[in-house]
Amino acid sequence: MKKFGITLTLIAAAVLAAYSTDYSQFERPLSDDQKILHALNRLTFGPRPGDVEAVQKMGLKKWMDQQLHPERIVENPLVAERLKPLESLHMSPAEIATNYPPPQVVRAMTSGLLPLPKDQEARQRVELQAQRLRAKQDGKADGQGKQGKGADALQQAMRQQVLAASDPVERRKLVADNAPQQVLPYDLNEAKLYRAIYSNRQLEEQMVDFWFNHFNVFLDKGADRILTSSYEREAIRPHVFGKFRDLLEATAESPAMLFYLDNWQSVSPDRIQEGGRRGLFAKQKAKQARGLNENYARELMELHTLGVDGGYTQNDIVEVARCFTGWSINQPNRGGEFIYNDRVHDKGEKIVLGVKIPAGGGKEDAEKVLDILARHPSTARFISTKLAKKFVADDPPPALIEQMAKTFRDTNGDIRAVMSTMVDSKEFFSEGAFRAKVKTPLELIVSAARATGAQVDFAVPLATQIAQLGEPLYRKVEPTGYSSANSEWVNSAALLARMNFALALAGDRVPGVRVDAGAPDNSVATVARQLLFREPTQQTLDSIEKALAQKEPTPALVAGLVLGSPDFQRR
Amino acid sequence: MTSRRLFLKSSAVAMFGVGSAPAWLSRALYAADSPSPRKKILVAIFQRGAVDGLNMVVPFGEKRYYSLRPNLAIPRPDGTENSAIDLDGFFGLHPALAPLKPIYDAGHMAIVHAVGSPDPTRSHFDAQDYMESGTPGRKATSDGWLNRALAPQESPSPVRAVSLGTALPRSMRGQNEAVAIANLNDFQIKDTRGAGTFESMYENSLDQVLNGAGRETFEAVKLMQSIQGQPYTPAGDVQYPNSPLGQSLMQIARLIKSNVGLEVAFAEMGGWDTHFNEVGARPTVGQLANLLGQFGSALAAFYQDLGDRMADVSVITMSEFGRTARENGSRGTDHGHANVMFAFGGGIRGGKVHGQWPGLEQEQLYEQRDLQLTTDFRDVLGELVVRHLGNSQVASVFPGYELPKFRGIVAG
Known part of the structure; x- marks a missing residue:
């Protein structure tokens, strides 16, 4: 028996050698502290102050189990509070079409083909839009508008300042009167970010992001503007831990995907x-x-x-x-x-x-x-591989994928079970996985907001930043969705944008977001530890200390430098 | 001219101190003094989503084109804007591409028809990937053809390879330095207190991935400082369209004229996946016409803006595959096979539709539905790499395709 085992090991080693990729890093376990940080980095959008201690207290196993069963977690009341004014999130597509009508519907309403909305405000909006459409048709002057860069970017920045200064209800009215359809991406972006930043059901939000991206639709393709809200709400969200077959059918039948x-x-x-x-x-x-x-x-x-x-x-x-x-x-x-x-x-x-x-x-x-x-074995393998690439490493060990795919096959595509297999594996908590992933733009920006304990009252400016880093939310044109691979996100322009965002966030210069950089007498090492939840690398620490030896170190500048450092780019 | 040279020199001194300017900057200064040793530049433009090549360059001499596309076919040339623009009595340009006709007539625009990737995939993702990696059918290739097209160089310019956009496209990835830039003016650390510190962090980081990317970033930042702050005025009365491609090409022109060592550039335009309502009320208007209008006017502006400088520049356009020869049931076309490519430049043998026309009769179609391929896209790109960029190592640019068959697109 033992001999047989050794032979098998030898065969396995030979197979590994034949593929010439070394997965031995995935055999080396993490320390207990590393495990907690790793779980928080992978299964949430990044730790908040106090999260590490909370998991320590609860026990990692129990915490993970809760994250896999979000209905057992008491939700942060801030989520409901922030989502409440975002009315389009709760509307059916038909209600959305009436209240935030696209131009075709405005035309149909004014020509009597469709009834005008009952709501007084919505009706006024339709009339305003109809006037604009007529003016546009007559003038035909601003045909190209939209795509400009310099001046428009400035306008956008100013608009965001103004909107951030308004309360949510007033803000939405300003947006809706100007361009009713614009409310929809605003609501979707805001909701996604409030949930990612504030929800206690972090893994659920990660999974919603994963599956929406897997079954990607593009918000700006015609009717998908009004169909995307209900798509995420009804086709994706209820099934993220459910049976893959149900998720598949929900997307197949969804108007958003059919369109x-x-x-x-x-x-x-x-x-x-x-x-x-x-x-x-x-x-x-x-x-x-x-x-x-x-x-x-x-x-x-x-x-x-x-x-x-x-x-x-x-x-x-x-x-x-x-x-x-x-x-x-x-x-x-x-x-x-x-x-x-x-x-x-x-x-x-x-x-x-x-x-x-x-x-x-x-x-x-x-x-x-x-x-x-x-139920095709290729599906079990394909989905398992994609999950492992997202949650473990860009090149996950084949043994782990096989383990996950087996669970997928054995449970008839039970997503929660596949995720359990993954987080229970030795590969998940291994050196090969630890800090192996570069944060996507969404993960970077949300993790920065969480690490700094930011108060976000208007999330669109954060969404704009995410778009500038290369990941406009709900706006991936191709059905592939976004890649989670490191190579996708590490390039000069994006790296520069990350550093600029870090300084702006810590300097409290992102509209709609308030950050308290902390006490002025904190040492660089202390600030870094607070934001990274571990010791900074010597190189990062030295660079900051050397630079600040000559200048007045403000807490905001130190925090900005830490958030823009190589250390903060990984999870 | 003088002012830019002085500016470049003074910024070089400011950046690096007298006598220590790196080689690429000396070259840039030298180039500003004298045009002779200027590098050749290749600009690649990707039409993502698979453009309908049969309506872009219309085979109006082919009867079956009209029976395959009762609702979509562009009418034979009749001199009006609702018909194809005659090129050679058989092929015609889509009327929305009218701004390109003078370039074709000047002999600086070549067309290759029935060209594309031999791989049979009809997946956008795979086909783009194959075209950008330059290795159809081989997924394991980790870098892109445009990156490999760069010849090895000591102390290369950090902006020798620039992609306009926020993400580095597959074509540009690889061992040679390549940067993605959305907007030249934004390419800096906006808070000056942070710049040096970030540079030191990334320069010293043991994180190999971030260290490499960080170094490239800060080198490029320094170079951009020599361009930023000066408003850009295109030549003459050239107006770039306010479209993303127009703005991308304007910035490429700006980089070229700044002589900062650009060798290859990449820009892209999406929206070509016209399954549904490709045409509007008439075949010459609607979705595809609008897209081609943006495409043609951006390219024409670029050509006019660069003027004589086009002697050093070649532009090549490509798209992952063509579309079905037959129109589909929703006034559109589905994923097909061979397509059309444009090449522009002073060194291009233009005024001609290159390649062999396979015909559109049922038995002439690929899998009985798509335009047959008669030219491999690597024949076209390979010729540009060898004859335009002067990189003879074509086997390493297109591994597995050692002997591209040049079609005589670049004047020899």
Whole structure:
């Protein structure tokens, strides 16, 4: 038996050597203190003052268990308080379309095709927008507006100062009167940041971020402006620790995804003739010959489930697209809901990854596809790898991925169980993982706000900073979402922007955010320890001390230098 | 001219003290004095999302183009703005690209049709990755072709490779220094009390990743100081469009004219993934027409702004794959195969559509749906690397593709 074990080890070592990557760092355990800091860095958006002690007191195991069961954690009342004024977060897409109408809806309302909003304020807003649209049409002068850099950046900075000085209700009215649709990204960005900064259910927020990014949609693609709020709220958030199959179906059926990847337009070419169109737009629609659109089918397999090397062919893409014909949206620009339209569904037989889906089916054809994909071993591996890359290291050890993928397969894609396997593994708490990840822009900025105990009353300026670092929230155009790889975020311009942000934040110069840099008589080492939750590197400490020996060291400057240091860029 | 030279010299002294200016800065000063040893510059522009090449450069001489695209086809040239602009009796430019026609006529714009990546993927992500790494089908490649195109150099300029934007694109990643710059004026530590300290921290850091990136950052910051603070006025009455690509190209022009040692630059424009409503009320208006309008006017402004300096500059445009020859059911096109590339520059053999036209009949299409590939994109890029940049090590720029077939795009 023992001999067999040794042989296995030898084989394993040979395999490792053949792949020539050394994963031995992932065998070396961390000290108890390191473990706590590591868990806080990975499973939260960075420790707040007092967090390390709180975990010590509770015990790491119990704390992690709580984070995996967010419903057992008492939420910070600040979250509800900050989210309360952000009304669009709680609205259905139809309510959003009425209250924050896009130009098409404004036109429809003023021409009598749609009713005007009942709410007095919203109605005034529509009238104001209608006037502007008319002026624009007549003048056609400011066609290019928007994209300017210099002057617009200045305007943006001033606008943010003004907005930060207003209270939340007044602020939203200012924004809504000026550009009603602008309220939606503001609310989404603010909510995401308040939760990331203040929520006690930190891992849940990390998971919402992970899964939204995995099933990315782009806020500025047409109707997705009004569909994204409910997408995050109803398709993503309830399932982040649930069954992968449920999450997959929730996204597949969501108007936001159907619109983003064009499936709502995809119909069986054979069935266009039969249907016979009636109604107001029949003529116009008949002119637009419609047909199969493969976009969702492809990304569903490449990005959502199997992964690009997961073993599907172009033919599978076509077959999956055929299964999804008829999965559509009822009037997306007005916030319509998911509909299944059997009249345009491809009724023929399909073969997906070798599995026959018999002719004559309906909506269930696509549900069968989701079944096949969710339980496919490539999916277990692909999702496990992506989680490990996000939470462990850019190049996670294959043994860990296999362990996680096994849990995924054994539990029928239970996400909480996969996460448990990950945080219980020796690899998670290893030297290979410790500080192995460079913070993404979101993680950097939120961790800085948390470490400094910042009071955030208006989060849009922070979101603007995150965008400048290269990660505009809800605005990743490509369905790939953002990469969590270090190489993605370490480059000159972004590094410079990180340092500038650090000085601005600590210097209390970010609108809407208040930071107290601490007592003036604190030593550099003390400030650094408070913000890093560990000893600073000698190089960072020396650099700051040397520089400040000649100048008047203000606490804000020291804090800014620590937050911009190499030490703070890792988690 | 004199004022810039003086400015460069005085800032060199200010930055490094007399006699200790690094080699790249001496070269920059020398270049400002005399135009002869100026480096060749290659500007790569990526159209992300897969532009519809068949409507960008229209094969109006091909009957089947019109039957494949009843709603989308650009009408044959009739001299109006609602038809293609005739190039050679067979191909025509999309009318929204009218600003480029004079450059084509001047012989400084070449078109390559039916060009692209031989890899069959129709995934944006993979196809962009392959085109940017320069190794179709090989995912393990960690660096980009534009970075590898830089010849080894002692004491290179820290801004020899610049990408306009907040993130360094795949094409630019690699061993040679390359920086991403969103806006030249913002490229500094705004609080002067912090600058030196940050520099020292990153310079001394044992964190290899951050140490390397930090060094590059601060070298580039110093160089940018020689440009910042001077307002930029494009030549003549050239007006760059206020679009992201227009602004990116204006900043590249500014870098080129500042003689700070730029060798390769990268800019990009997105939005080309026209599955849905590619055209509006007519095939010559709508989404694609708007995008091409922005694209063409930005390139034309760049060309005019640089004027004679275009003798040293080549611009190459690319997109990850083409789109289906046949229009889809939502007035758009889906992911296809071969596409079209533009090359501009004084050294470009322009006024011509290069490459072999494969035809659009059913049996001529790739997988019976897409434009067939007759030129590998590495043939075009390889020729620019060798004949324009003068880097003969093409095998290391495009590993696994040792013998690119030059198409005569660069005048020899």
